[in-house]
Each structure stands twice: as structure tokens, then as C-alpha cells.
Amino acid sequence: MKRPFIIFYATIVYALAQLFWWGYRLVELQPQRTSMVLSEGSMFLIVFALGAWSLHKSVNKERRLHEQKKNFLLSVTHELKSPLASIKLYLQTIAKRDLDRAQVKNFIEKCLLDVERLDDFVENMLLASKIENSSYTFPKESFSLSGLVDNVVNRLQINKCDMNQQLINAEIEPKLEITGDKFALTSVVTNLIENAIKYSKPCDEVGVKLFRKDDTIYLQVADKGIGIADHEKQRIFDRFYRVGSEETRNTKGTGLGLYIVKTVLDKHQADIVVKDNKPAGSVFEVAFN
Incomplete structure (x- = not known):
């Protein structure tokens, strides 16, 4: 260029x-x-x-x-290659070794987690494509936001530290209902929590809070990661925007997650702000009015 x-x-x-x-x-x-x-x-x-x-x-x-296209293609390759390699390794181990039932079950569960990761990735790609082409209609229904957030937290919960320490600390107020597109909002909650996990160190706690204050329902996702510079707090919601290049970046991603989050929330007349977490990290706060 x-x-x-x-x-x-x-x-x-x-x-x-x-x-x-x-x-x-x-x-x-x-x-x-x-x-x-x-x-x-x-x-x-x-x-x-x-x-x-x-x-x-x-x-x-x-x-x-041109740079975004290059980074996007590289990131898609990375996002697909990692879980596929993991699934292949687990299945080859099961096929070649005489494992007991507990080991086989453990490997199958890990394969299923990688399959869910691939499924989330494909759903993000499809939703972003439909949004960009204005072919997605955002069908609305009344549903429990408390149940949605709880299901996503349970699916993404990872116990990988000593003493079975939980990675996600969730405080979810029960029986909070909203009217909206359940599928698209599931993608919003998933992307926010996955981003917090992605930019956190192993065993660092990710906080998820869902509560009502006055007539507004708030969803807060907080991490203790690298944080976001002030001049980038608006640009992170742009399609494909990511800091740095795929050759030097330590975290994976396509730059579509936060774009989907912002677009879906705009369709629901909901606001999202990014704040600094103390002493380190970021807090994404969504307000459903």
C-alpha cells in the first residue's frame, strides 16, 4: 500500500x-x-x-x-485453527490410548467446550453479516434477562485454578424481565463476558452484575486486565477495530464482538459505556431503560 x-x-x-x-x-x-x-x-x-x-x-x-481485511483473515484463521486442533488432539488421544471412562468423559467434555466456542464464533460471523446487510429484523419477545445472563455465565464458567477457584463471580438479581431479541442479546452478553475473560490473566476474577436501579436494568461486566485507553473507548465498537496487528497481538479475536454488542444495543435503545476498573481493567456497563 x-x-x-x-x-x-x-x-x-x-x-x-x-x-x-x-x-x-x-x-x-x-x-x-x-x-x-x-x-x-x-x-x-x-x-x-x-x-x-x-x-x-x-x-x-x-x-x-486493506489492513483490516488482512487482520480479519488472519484472526479468522486463528479462531478456527485453535479449537479444531484441540478437538483433533483429544479425539486422537481417545482413539489411540486405552483410557478409563472418567478420562474419556473429561476429554469429550473439553471437546464439547471447543465446539461451543466454534458455534459462538460462527453465530457472531452470521449475525454481523446479517446486521451489515440489514437483513436481520431483531424480533422482540418478553423473556427473563436474569435467566439469560445466568445461562451464559454457567456456560462460560471455567474452574482452572487451585482450590477450584471460580473465574466468573456473578451477582444476578432474579426475575428481571425485558422485551427484546433474545438471540441477539444472548450474543451481547456472551461477547462481553468472553472479552473480559480474554483480556484477563489466568485466575483473575471477572465480575458480572445484573440489577435494577429505579426504572433501569443494569448489566456490568468487569475485568482486571490491561484496560482501554481513553482515546480508544469509542473506537472499540467499530467493525473490525482492534489495537495492533495480528502478528504482534497476544489476544485472539475478529473485531466483530463489540461491534455486534453496540449495534444490537442500539436496536434496543440501550446504552453502553466503558469505564476504568480500579486498580486495573475495564468495566462495560449496559443500561436497559
Whole structure:
């Protein structure tokens, strides 16, 4: 993508050099036309500058789209490769070794977790595609948000630390109901919690709170991870936006999760804000009015 920029800026330099040269020659030959040359030249420079700025934005946008496409394809490959490799390894172990029933059951459960991870990934891709094409209608129904959040927490709960320490600490107020698209809001809750887990260190607690205050239902997902810089707190909801490149980034993802979250919540007239967690990490707070 460097070549278009080089050609673009070289053309601008050449055009400006020609403008000043011919302006100078005209004034030298016909001094009485100096004021005309200056006024016409100034107008040309203004129009030229606006056009160059517009072209620069277009070329820069194309460069960013190229980088996003590259990162997206790499991230999709990573997201698919990891669980598939894990499933293959577990199944090969079951097939080649004489394992007892408890070991086989444990490996099958781990395979199912990876299958659920793949299923979430595919659902995210499909939902993002439908949203982008305006083909998803967001059907509304009344349902228990408490039950939805509880189900997602139980599915994503991971006990992988000493003394069976829980990774997700959930405080869910019971019997909280809303009217909305249950499928899309399940994706919202899943993406928020998975993001918190993804950017947290092993055994760091992820907090999930669901409660009513006055006439508003709040969902808070807090982590103790790397945090989010202030200048990025709005950009993280852009489609495909991720910090850095896939070659250097430590965390996996496609950049679609928070885009889906923001789009779905907008369709439900719900607000989401990102706050700093103390002493480290971030808090995503959703308000259903």
C-alpha cells in the first residue's frame, strides 16, 4: 500500500511546482497581470488543497480497509485453527490410548467446550453479516434477562485454578424481565463476558452484575486486565477495530464482538459505556431503560 501514497504525493508536489513555475513566468512576462495571477492562483490552491485532502482521506481509508481485511483473515484463521486442533488432539488421544471412562468423559467434555466456542464464533460471523446487510429484523419477545445472563455465565464458567477457584463471580438479581431479541442479546452478553475473560490473566476474577436501579436494568461486566485507553473507548465498537496487528497481538479475536454488542444495543435503545476498573481493567456497563 506504500506505492499509491508515493504516487499520490509525488503528483501533488509536481502539480504545485508547475503552478508556481508558470505563475512566476507569467508575472515575469506580464507584470500588470500580477494581481490576477495571485487571485486566480489562490483560488486554484484552495480547490487543489480540498481535492488533495479528499483524495488523501480516500487513499488512507483504502489502506485501513486493506489492513483490516488482512487482520480479519488472519484472526479468522486463528479462531478456527485453535479449537479444531484441540478437538483433533483429544479425539486422537481417545482413539489411540486405552483410557478409563472418567478420562474419556473429561476429554469429550473439553471437546464439547471447543465446539461451543466454534458455534459462538460462527453465530457472531452470521449475525454481523446479517446486521451489515440489514437483513436481520431483531424480533422482540418478553423473556427473563436474569435467566439469560445466568445461562451464559454457567456456560462460560471455567474452574482452572487451585482450590477450584471460580473465574466468573456473578451477582444476578432474579426475575428481571425485558422485551427484546433474545438471540441477539444472548450474543451481547456472551461477547462481553468472553472479552473480559480474554483480556484477563489466568485466575483473575471477572465480575458480572445484573440489577435494577429505579426504572433501569443494569448489566456490568468487569475485568482486571490491561484496560482501554481513553482515546480508544469509542473506537472499540467499530467493525473490525482492534489495537495492533495480528502478528504482534497476544489476544485472539475478529473485531466483530463489540461491534455486534453496540449495534444490537442500539436496536434496543440501550446504552453502553466503558469505564476504568480500579486498580486495573475495564468495566462495560449496559443500561436497559
